[in-house]
Amino acid sequence: MLRYAGKRAILAVLVALTVSFAAFLLLSVATDPAAAIAGEGAEPEVIEQIREQLGLNQPLLAQYGHWLSAISHGDLGTSYYWRQPVSTLILDHLPVTLTLALAATFVALIVAIPLGTIAALYPNSTIDRFALTLAVSAQATPTFWLALMLIILLGVIVPIFPISGDATGWNYVLPAIVLGAHSVPAIMRLTRVGVLDVMGSDYIRTARAKGLYGYRLLSRQVMRNALLPVVSVLAVQLGHKLGGSVITESVFAMNGLGRFALQSIVGGDIPTVQMLVVLFALTFIGLTLLADLLNAWLDPRLRLT
């Protein structure tokens, strides 16, 4: 187990380095940060001065080196658009996104797992078809459109929930449904396939033969095995939720990292955007590493790969 964990951790570090380099390179090449800071119609001398000030005239690799060493010392730079340290800005916006991501994951789980399980227990039944239709429709619905429809329905026609801001817990209800709905299809299908697979296996037949039925069979034998793949997908989904919060937070005017990222992009604040991309990527890498280790701990067979 320790050997496996070590190997996975080294891989995660390599991925993190590559990804941070990719984020740095892509966004540095895509545009001229100095011109973006100087604003439209700035004199060439001014742009040149900014370039020199920020070290943007050095080779890219050298810039990346400086950037990385600054990050490793905990210095995430200062945003020239927001005129504040990036670390402060991120910490300010983090709680909203984190709460939203966790709430959305919770919503996704309480919908997807029961539905997937029931669908698998009664294949081709009405409820199976309903679940499938729901998954297919959910996959085809744009997140921002669902958000607006919910605002019209539950915010205005039947005003139950607040539709904008992040002041109270109630503000999180609609956004959590919207953001959660998008991972329902994936988790539900996986649960369904998992349960179907397990139900057809020999050891379930044995358990049945021994007289284990109903809820006890389900909880003791089926779910434990069927949900194994869901663990890794959940980590992936939670990681995506952070990045995916852009749309939801924008529609519901929530002051989280996603909306902050959008504002930084539109403001041409490249260093902040770079940092956010890296932050989301690192979170994702951390979560998948955690899920892999958890899976390996639950299922020793995986440690061999």
Add this chain to the structure above:
Amino acid sequence: MAMQDTDLTVKAAAAEASADTPLDAPVRRLDSWREMLRHPGIVIGLAILLTLFALAIFAPLIAPYDPFDQQLSRRLLPPFWVEGGNPAYLFGTDHLGRDYLSRLLYGARISLLIGFGAAGIGCLLGVTLGVCAGYFGGVVDRVVSFLLTCQLALPGLLLAMALVFLIGPSVTVVICVIGLLHWSYYLVVTRAATQKIRDLEYVAAARAIGSNERQIMISEILPNLLSEIIVIFSLEVGVAVLAEAALSFLGVGIQPPTPSWGLMIAEGKTSVFLRPWLIILPGIFIFLLVLAANLVGDGLRDMMSKKSGR
């Protein structure tokens, strides 16, 4: 749903793909049209897709007005079924007095172009990487798998937003950026399929008669991956359409005055309570297009897995 979503977490997709379609029967062709036309999902999906294609191609003939023509005296007319609607403007007009139906029809061009264009670029990249990784194995495989892990870790929507906006939003840029960020699903599936095929006898036979690696990959392996590739392609069209809609909605994709469905929803957002149809109508079009692409993809996958004996 939208793009994050769309990133459907390739892990889930891969798990699903392996669960749904065991790649143990490598030669599976979708040769029978008749069989396809008996699958309700495929029929419905194809019907919607063909209709939208027809609307997009013949938009100049069907559209009652120029989609860019502003009639400020006729701003924000409701559609014909709402009180005050004008039958001359079936779906009403937008905030600049442009005919909504005409803009929706021209919007189909943008969505289809970006959907198929981006899915095509992703396909080229993903299939190339996947076939190479599966065929050569060893170091190549390890490098490609590492690339895949990195790609999955990047926040796709955020990066797409930043790149499109910073490079300068245009249809071409949107197609390229979305395409370049969506090749992982192709890679996962073609890699696994190639690994199964490369050890088959007919590949050995091709090698024995003197085919080189490139010939084997292109004329022996690739044709047998076609069914898998078509399945992923149609699913990825849906993903790309949603991605474009999200980018345009957030203001960092297609820019006004181009008629893009996502952008139209953003423009109607300010009067969401007074004139919900401005949002509902383009949303329905996006939904139908993505649904059709998914129905075709899911249906074909269904058929393939049945053929392989499940």
